[in-house]
Each structure stands twice: as C-alpha cells, then as structure tokens.
Amino acid sequence: MFCYQCEETMNGTGCTKNGVCGKKGEVADLQDNLIYVLKSIAFYNSKARANSLNDAKTDEFILDGLFATITNTNFSEDDIKRLINEGFEIKDGIKKRLLDEKVITEKSVSSFPQWIKEKLLGAAPNAGEDLPVMAKVTPATLANINTGILATENEDIRSLRELLMYGLKGMAAYAHHANVLGYKDDNIMAFIEKALLATMDDHLGVDELVPMVLECGSVGVTTLALLDKANTTTYGNPEPTAVNIGVGSNPGILISGHDLHDLEQLLEQTKGTGVDVYTHGEMLPANSYPAFKKYDNFVGNYGGSWWRQKEEFEKFNGPIFMTTNCIVPPKDTYIDRIYTTGIVGFDGVTHINAGEDGGKDFSAIIEQAKTCQPPQQLEEGTIMGGFGHVSALSVADKIIEAVKGGQIKKFVVMAGCDGRHKERSYYTDFAEALPDDTVILTAGCAKYRYNKLDLGDIGGIPRVIDAGQCNDSYSLVVIAQALAKAFGVEDINDLPVAYNIAWYEQKACLVLLALLSLGVKNIMLGPKLPAFVSPNVLNVLVENFNIMPNTTVDEDLKTLI
Template structure:
C-alpha cells in the first residue's frame, strides 16, 4: 500500500504498511483499485453523457465510491470488494449502452477501461499495480492526486446534498471528466494545474448546492447557545455531517425518552431552526473526531456515525457503534437506507434504552450559528466596527482538527491574537479554541462559527460581501487572513475552492500535504502565496505586519 492522502500520513511522506488512521493494507489497496475502476467507468461515461445517454446509477456509484475512500470513512474490506465487482459490471453496462446507440468506442483502450477480473485474489493482485505510485513522474502524480482528493471532498458534499434532494448534473460530469483526465498521459503539468483550479470552481458550486439544500430544508442557521453538559436520560450520540440522517433519528426518538447529542462535526446541526423543535435534542457531547475513543466510552449510549471521521473502535464500546451511508467498519452494524430513502433506527433506539445516561465531561455552553445569513444580517455592525477600528482584522481559521500535538499551535494562535481581531471558523478545527473565553467586540463574539467544513462556503460569501461593501477590487485587499488547518480530503476541496476564488497567502498547517511534490509546492507558493505555518509569534508578525 501507499497512501498519503491525509495530513497524518506517516512521516509526512506516506503510509506503507498500515495507516496511522488504522486503514489496513488490503483495504488501502482495494480502495486504490476501486478508484481505478471508477476512472475506467468514467472514460465510457463521459462519452455517454456527450451522447445524451443517462445512467443515474453510474453517477451515484462514482460519487459514493469517492466518498467511501475518504480518510476515516470506510474500513470494511468486503464493502470495497462488492463495489469493485459492481463497478466492473456497471462499466460493461455503460459500454453496452454506448454500443447499442452506435457510438464508436474503439478509441477507449486504456487498461482501466478494459481489464477485468472476478476473484478477490485477482483484485488484490491488480490493486497492487494501480495505486498512487503507478504514476512515475512525481509532479504529475502529485497533481493527479491533488485533483482526486478534491473530487473525494466534492463527492461527500454532493452526497449530502443529494440526500436532501438537491443535485447538479454538472458536478457529476466534472467528477467523471476529471477522474478520466487523471489517466491521460498527454496532459502537462500546466494542464493538470488548470484542472486542479477547475476542481476548485466545482468545489464552490458543490458547497453552494449543499448550502442551498441545508438552508432550504432546515432554515438558515441562527445564533445558538449549545449546551455541552448532559442530563440524566439514556441517549444516542450522532457524529458525521449528514443532516438528513440526524433528522430521521430525531423524528424516530421523539417521545421515546431517549435524548440525542451531537459529536464532532454534527455540532452545527443545533444552529438550524428545524432541529430546535426537538426538546430531546440535548446538546453537543465532547470534541473533535480524534477524541472519540475516550468520549464514546464515557457517553455510555449507542453512537451513529453518518460520515467520517470514524476511528477504529475500542472493544470496550465497539458494540455500541453503528454506521450508515458510506461509512463502514467490519463487525459494526450498518443501517441501510430503504427503497423510499428512509432509515430505520429502531435497533439503535432499543439499544439506547438499555444503556445508562452519559457521564458528564464538561458543562456550559458554546455559541455558533454565524453562517452567511446571520453574519450578513450583522453587516452594518461589522462594517461600523471595522471603520471605527474596533475590528482590526479577521482570521479565517476553518478546516479540520487532528491528533497531532503540533495542532496546539491553533489554540495558542487563537489565544495570542490581539483582542481587536475576529476568528471566522468552520469545520472541526474550531474545537481547538471554541471553548476558550475570547470575549466579544461590541457584542460580536470573537469566534464566529459558521458550521461544518462545507460551511466554509459561508466564509467565502461573507468575504465577497465585504469586498462589495468596502468597494475593493480584490478579495485580498480586505483585512482578512487565512490560517487554515487541514486533515482530510474535504479540506482539499475547500482549499481548491478558496484558490479558485482568488484567495492568496493562505497559511496551511499543521504541515503541508505530503502529496504535494517540491515542484508543485513551488508553484503554489509562487502563484498563490501558500505557506506553511511557523511559530505562533512568527505568524502573528507576518499576518499583522
């Protein structure tokens, strides 16, 4: 195996026998093969789309396949074996559709489109030949992977939007076009750089689509105090990003005496008006994903994982963890979607009834709900505060949290920021500073949480609005600095989206991606001013210059 898609990759270079995330070698290899199969399908599918041949299953298969290979989503070998099998069948189906329509497909000769196998042993053999390192040139490899990881993040967001009935054909076309392009040996470094930026364009589109899906379905996030303590009822903990799953669980637990708490990235669900009507939607329990081994233990009740980030569960609570959607782990119970799109969570509810209430690990409240609608509603106040000098600068500190000690930087950075600055955040990065008492500026809290990582879209909308209000020509002329923390591939699509929007001088940490080759890094530094983080003191000097 060779995997370097996340920030915690071994030595910053690549995981070669077992992932730091817990992904095993066989699963890593099969994930590579699934990606390869999807690239092969894409070669046919983009032809089919050109000729008006519709195959909805292909679109969904590729979206969910990309999603399942994101860090900490699916660790289940059998899931990948089944998907590879289905992928090969689908590839043949779409090929047949093309042939029946008289489309000439003789030019599609790439191995990804033609190889075939039936047994698991054959899959495993093939998998070893199609991984990341099968691209020899390290710059081409770097860009191909950058694009692929961006597509994975895009796919995750597209999937949440689709669960709420929102989809966009252009996104599927692009995902498949870009996947196919990563097989094309004729594309130059410049072509691939352009494609990476184009990925960012569709990144903006997919986040806008998900924003539309979430806000039209559940209302605009409102300023909300979220309880972080517990009460004495048995309860279910929900983690991940899927609001549709949460809604169904809240409906099904209503009146059962079971409380529901959020963990990690599900925290922002509390900001949506539609979820406020549930009295048993109690609060948020714990912190970012990587603390789950401790927090799931003390929660006492069952846990539903709707997306990443799942950490291989400890035996002490393993029987309480349930997965759904693209999430999977061998031995955990998976709740399947029914034909009509419903999910039956009764098994989890019955389980919860037998469990003691959660152990309280903290008390108090955290505030959030500062997505674009709320912040633009405060625009006058904010503009006034900027003009009067009460707010000197905004710091976008969106992204992910993670295990590495070096991420203490973000807590320290937040603490040391001058009192006349505001942090704009989204994603689980916020847990590094959202429980600090950083105060407010004229009633505006100094940490404004827009929501999940996909709500970084809100931060872009806010920046674009400020650009308009302050009559600037360039988004980079605003008093906004970007100090982004990344962990997995959704952060990659967020980053590409910001680059596409023209944001310069983003600081990225706690380390630069292992998948960026020295030459690709050089291009990003020269063209976009991307920089690694240094010490808090050094960075503050640079930002506040």
Template sequence: MNMFCYQCEEAAKNEGCTVVGMCGKPADVANLQDMLIWSLKGLSYWLQKGKDIGIVDEEKDLYVAEGLFSTITNANFSAKRITEYIEKALRFRDEVKEEFLRKYEEKNGSPFSEDVPEAATWNKKGGTEIYELKGSEVGVHAKENEDIKSLKEFVTYGIKGIAAYADHAYVLNFSNDDILNFIEKGLTETLRTDITVDELISLVNETGKIAVDVMALLDEANTKTYGNPEITKVFTGTHKAPGILISGHDLLDLEELLKQTEGTGIKVYTHGEMLPANAYPELKKYKHLAGNWGGSWWRQKEEFEDFGGPILMTTNCLVPPKESYKDRVFTTGLVGFDDVTHIPNRADGKPKDFSAVIEKAKEIGDLPERDGKELTIGFAHNQIAQVTDKVIDAIKNGDIKKFFVMAGCDGRRKERDYYTDFASQLPKDNVILTAGCAKYRYNKLDLGDIGGIPRVLDAGQCNDSYSLAVTALKLKEAFELDDINDLPIEYNIAWYEQKAVTVLLALLYLGVKGIKLGPKLPAFLSENVAKVVIEKFELSTINSVEEDIETMTK
C-alpha cells in the first residue's frame, strides 16, 4: 500500500514521500499515523461538544496531545504502538460520545441531531490492516481543494508542535486548559467540509498565538523546575568509565536517570537536543552529568556506534538504529521502534525504572577516554537580560551591527552546509542567536566574541525558541521601538519537522517579517497559500551564502 507524507523538510522531490519516508518511516506506519490523527480529530469533536454542556475530561484532553506528539517526524516507527494509540483514541472517543449524548438528551429533552463528521462515528473492526487502509483514505491523499488542504495541514502541523510542547510541560505538572482546548478546536475545525480559506487563515493565525502561549508555558515549567539556565562550559569527550547517552528533549527523564545512576560510577552524557540540559542548575548539581557526546540527530548512526554504551531515546529524533548497536538502544515515552527495549511510563506516581539501561552500562563497562572541544551554552533569555545594558551599548557603539537568529532544525542533506558557511562568513561584527539542533552546523567553529559577548549565543533546545522571542521583545522595549522589525535582528531559520512549523507560526503571530526559511519552503504549502504567506510576511527562502550575507547585513 502506498503512503503520502510531506510533513517534513526532506519530503521526496519537495513533493512528498510515497513509498517510504526519507526519515525511514515505512508505508504502513505512515498510514497508521494518518489514521491516528483522524481518530484524534474524532475524539476532539466529542470533547468539544462535551465542554459545551460542562463535560470535562482532563485525561482524554491530554491524550489528544500525546497521540499527536507520537506522529511527529522521527518519533515512532512502530506499527504495533501506533495501532495501540488508535485503539485507545477510538475507545476514548466512544466513551465521550456516549456520555455527551446521554447528558445532552437529559438536558434538552430530545436526542442530539446535528450532522456528525465521519471521524466522530467511524467504527469498523479488524485491527491494524483495517486502520492502515482507512488511514490511506483519510490522510493527506483525501480529495479536497488544494488550498483548503494546504491550510488544514499547516494548522495540523502547527498543532502537532503545540501538542509536543504542551506534553513536555504537563510532564512537569504545568498545565493550561486553554491550550489543550485549542488543540481540540483546531483539529475539529479541520474536519469541516464547508470551512473557507479566510476561516482557515484566521485559524493559522490563532495557531501562532497558542504557539507563543505554549512555549511560554514550557519555559516556565523548565525554569521553575530546574532553575534558569546558566552560562556553562560543556565537555564533549568521554571519560574512562561506564557511560549512558541520553537523547531527545525530556528533562524529567534525564533527572530520573541521574538520580538512579548516582553513586554507581556511571557517567551520563547528553546528545543532540539534550545538550542544553547541562546548563540547568538542578541538573548540573549531579556531578556524573559528564558532558555531551555527538551532535545533530541525523549523525546518530555513526555517533551511537562510536559511543559504545547504551543510548536512551526520550522523544522524537530517533533514526532507525543499525543492527550493530540496536541492542544498546532503549526507548521511552512516546518513542517507538520495533525490536528495541522500551522503558514503560511512570505509574502510581513513581519514576520510570531505568535499571535495564543501567545494567547494560555496567555490562559493557568502561568507555574509552576521549578528548572533546568545550562548548559554551546557557544563553537563555534570563542570562541575556542580565547583560542587556552591555548588549545595547555594543549596538550603539557599532561593535555589534546585527543579531542573526539562526534557530531551528538541522538535516542531513548537503544543502545544509549553507548554514555552516553562512555562520563562518558572517562579518565579525554580527552575533548569532540560536536554539535547536541547527546550532550543530556552526557551534564548534571558532567565531570568537565581541567585547566578551560570544558570537554564538545558544538559548537551548528547539523547545527553548521562546527565549529568542523574549530576547527580541526585551530589546524592542529597551530601544523604545514600536515595531519589532525595527530591531537590528535578521532571521535566517532552518526547519525540518513540525515543532519548527510551530515556532515559525509563533514568530509570524508576533509580527516578525522578512524571515528567511530554508533550505526550502514546506511542500505542504500550495502555490496560492505560499504566495499569501510570502506577500503578507515577506517570507523568503535562502539563496547563495554570499548573496544572503550581502542583503541581510546592509
């Protein structure tokens, strides 16, 4: 059975993957994920109806976000796990539906009689094969006006990122009902067959607003739980001792692993988007948090092979592992891959049990001692705020000409060398603000500093992109400007998956114009939708390094 997926930047021919995903996602999983999203839309429909008459179910509200998170690129490759998510979504949907219909009739004295979308009623037994077939019918292949379809997917992908950020916050016991309510509202709206282009454009804008809200919520969750990130130097080699590598984004998983390995002689190293964890005071206090190994997600086949110890994947960014190290890979949370050991979720208020990972580290024994370049991290908005006066003086004196926001995602294609070349050729009176794995294209370059201010200021994970928005807004206030676009800040952002779409929508909602987005514009933007976005927000894609530097440094 064929698939169709164009949710990430690697979409084949910039049109869509039709046989197997460039990410490694097989066709059956792609179709099952489409079915899961459709099922979550049906669940959202009844949750929204329920709220209209006072029915609230927090467990099911959160499940919508969790289910969406599992469909983000490079998160879950397991047909079995996705099938289980679908079955749970359908069970939850029917429970909410039955409760709503009963209470509606009790309240109104007559049965509910509105037309109901198929996603809210479909019910056919048969398991994985039936779900896969239905997913192929209701996914992106579904026949619909191209512009309507494009805008619906734009909203859906933005909501996927919102769901991921919301889930991270909820894990740390920080919540916002309005965010979960919007996720359900947005999904339900995409079921409408009569929705107009104007209504969808308004929904895209609202998605941007909620994107800002959810990133603020996650920032609050991280900083109140683990403290404000501090400027920190991070070792990137390995010590002669047993070691565990933890990748993904989940800080609570890291904290629980650190607690369970304390006193064992095992060193814990971060990988990829976990690098910023080394800057949080409440995580830094664990002396066996030994540094960072490796770089961007797409290099993991070589880096995981070379590391030699067990690897724990906590969220998206898993590349299908090689047979040579698959027995050392452990997944947890929403991450799924067949034939690797999965660590179950927390139950009864107890932490996850990482004993299997720990025993594997002991079994393997000492890693070799390896040198590594030192990285300086921790430049989140709280740290930038402490040196705002110094930054403003540097700008006024002409020492700093401009800031370049080079946040977002990395990717494996050769064209991504653009970002390394751009950073290395950027005139020395410019400073880079970054967050996300895009930084691995240039964070080991010797770019120096300007009056003690490093030329690469790393705010953290893609989850921490909010810091860059806060920094821009604080500078706008400090310079007493009316328009954020009057700041000496340029935006040259790389994207890969759906959380980057969420960040883009947040920036557009905040009024940022003139963003360069690359290496290419999303395939899910139809010609007409792309034209509207480009004209309204002055969005463009990258050109040559030389041309873009000349244009953007004027």
C-alpha cells in the first residue's frame, strides 16, 4: 500500500500499512487495481466513443469506479472486488463490440503503442508480434501487475499524474451526481478517458502533463456548471434560509453526503409516517432548495462536519443514511443503524440498492426509526444558508453599492473541506480575526469552522455568504465573474477578493484546478500542502499562480487583507 491522496496522510508523506482514514491496506491495493482496470476500459471505450459505439452503462461505471476510490467513500473489500470483476466484463464487452463492428481486429492490436501493450494488455510482445486482443489481463493476473502510485519512478511525473488523477476523481464525483439527475456531457467523459490514459503514457513529460492538468480544471468548470444546472433545474434555485439546528420530539432519520435525489426519495417516503428527517455534513445546503421545503417533516440540520460522526451519530439515536462520502468507520454502538447506498460501502453496514427503475426502498430505515428515541439535542437556534449565485446576484446592486461606498473592503473565499486535526482551528481564528468590513464567501464543509459564529452583517448583507456544498464552489466563481463585469475589471485577480482555501480530499483538488484554469492567482492553501505535489511541480504552481501555504492568522491577514 502507498496512498497520499488526502491531506491527513500519515506523517505528511503517505500511508503504507493502513489509511489514516480507516481504510485497510488490502482495500487500498484493490482500489489501485480498480483504477488500472478503469484505464484499460478507457482505452477501448475511447475507440468505441470515436465510432459512436459507447453506451451509458460504461460511462456510469467509469464515474462510479473513480468515485468509489475517493477518501472516505468505500471501505469494503468485497465491493471493490465486485467492481473489478464487473470492470473486466465491461471491458470485454466493449472489445467484442469493437471486433464485431470491425473497428479493431484480432491482429490489429500489434499496431497499438508499445506502452498500451505493456501496461494495459499485460504483455510486451516483440516487434511485429501479434497479440490477441481478447486475452492477457484477467482478475487473476492483475495481482501480479504493479498498479500502485510508486510504479512511476520519476517524482515530478508521478506528482503530475496523481494531481491529474485526483482531479479526475473529483470530476467523476460531480458528474456522477449530475448523471443521477439525467444530466450528461459526452465531452466530460471523453476527457476523463483521455486523461486516464495520459497517466500511463511514458511519452508524456512535464511539458505535456502540466497543460493537461489545467485542462482538467477547465473541464472541471464545465462539470460543476452541469451539476449546478442539474440541481437547480430539478429542485429550484437555493433561497436564503435560516436552517434550524435544534431537534424535534419525533424519532428521526439523519441523511448525510451529497446526493439530493436520495434525499428527495427519503422525504417522499417518510411523509406522514411520524418520522422526521435531518441533514448532516454536506447535506446541510439541501435545506435551502425550494423543492424540499414542502415536506413538513424536513426538520433541519443536526450536528456539524463529517469528522464528528462518531460522537454525533451516537447521540442522534435514530438511523443514519450515507448517500456518498464522507463515511467514517462506524462505532459498534450505532453500526446496526447506519445504512449506505450507491458507491458508499463499509463491511457490516446495511446497503440499500436501487431498483431497475433507479428508485430506492427506504422502508427498513423508516421502520427502524419508528422504534428509536428522538435525537439528543446538541445545539439550538438557526444558521443561514442558501446563497447560491442566483440568490447572491439578486442583491448584486446592494453588494456593489456597499463596495463602492467602502462598507465592504474585501471578500475572502474560505471554501473547501474540513478535517479533524486541531490545526484546522486556524480557520475559525482567521474568520474571527477578519475586519468587520470583510465578507466570507464559502462552500463545502469548511464552513463548519465558522458558520455558527456571530459575525453579524454589513447593511443587511451577511458576513458569511454560504453558497452550499463543495460543488457549489461554482457559485463563488459566477459571483466573482459577475462582480468583475460590474466593476469593469478584465482580470478577475484585480477584484477585492482573497482566497484562503482548505482542502482534504480529491474533490477539493478538482475545485482548485478549476480556479487555476480560470486564471485565479494568489490562492492560500492549507492547512498543509499536498504530499503528492513534488517540489518542482510546486515551483511551477508558485511561479505561474503564486499559490501560498497558510502560516499564522496574523501573518496571513497581512498578506491577504
């Protein structure tokens, strides 16, 4: 095992036995194998796509396979083995289709690039030797192939390949959510296949990989826009909402993750049952969507960020439903009332599968909830949310007037992820130390470090403008672009906007690449820089974008404000 894809990786260098996240080394190795199989699928499916022979099932599998390997998503050895076997079936099906349509032949594989033969077909034939296209790599022989990160020996090439790979994982997660709601983009899938293959092509050096990493960011913007369209078209534009953080007297179900479609189905099936529904973690922004406000038993939000699960889930008393990441290995005290769905998996936890029509039956969760005590109260009051780009720009005139009048001197983008390390208190301290004439723009679970602080408002404009989930970072981009247009600023970096971003996992990597692709500079990143970014690659980012590590609150205030 070697994994350094998350911010909390062991000793800031890499996990080598088991993951800090709780993932077993065997599962991490299997996930490396799954990524390898996805690259093999990408090779054949890119040919199928070019000849209009691709299908939706393969696209969904690629997205789900990548998503399953994101930190805190799937810990199940059986699940990953199943995905690997299914991947081989899909790959063989694509190859057969290509053969049947005479796009390739049994002999034509000899003309494939050597690295394809060696790395994806599991053989290194002599020059001119034919290799049967239907053979070679199988689930049984996969264990003998080095699919791990360290198989790439050059540190800088490895760094860029992994940065690209983590961007793809984030892209796949967002495309997955859009896909669930029926929104798809063939160009996104074509790029994912191209980029997967690029991570294995030894002919691509630093000069070729850097532009591809930035292209990943550009396609990431497209993906974020697609998901924004999917969510808002389906459920309406988020509205500024005071979200209840107290509890009611009924038993409840706690839903966490990012999948709004799962929430919709749960709310529909629980109405009239006497069971209340609460959001947790990244599901908090769902309280601001108009479509969900019609449900009387949609009570509000319970608890805080993902890493507080073990304490908060225990006190909730009722069932917990995990729709996507971020699941934390559950305690024995509540493992019998935690449920997963989709690409989430943990051994010993009940998994709810979708039916052939995509619908899910939550009757087991609802019946268990009826036998449980109401949630134990953690806090009371409300917190504000729902400031997506439509809501924020509806008061653009008021914001622009406040900037021109000097009431607002600076906007600080404090989006990204939260984490369990004590050093994350930096973000709370930074928010509290900001001058009264600054406004925080946020999205993602990083907001839990400061969204319950009493920071007040500026002429009715909240000092914390929460756009929603991590994917709603797109809203922050739209707001910034609208401000640039309003002020007649050609370069987005000339706006009174500073960036102090927290990261944890791979979706945050995609959001960072999206910002870089838009030309955003002077981003402060923390709480520590990614272990997978080599010194030379870091220098490229510093020279071109002036990316900075955060230091102390006082020093960073001087730099950014």
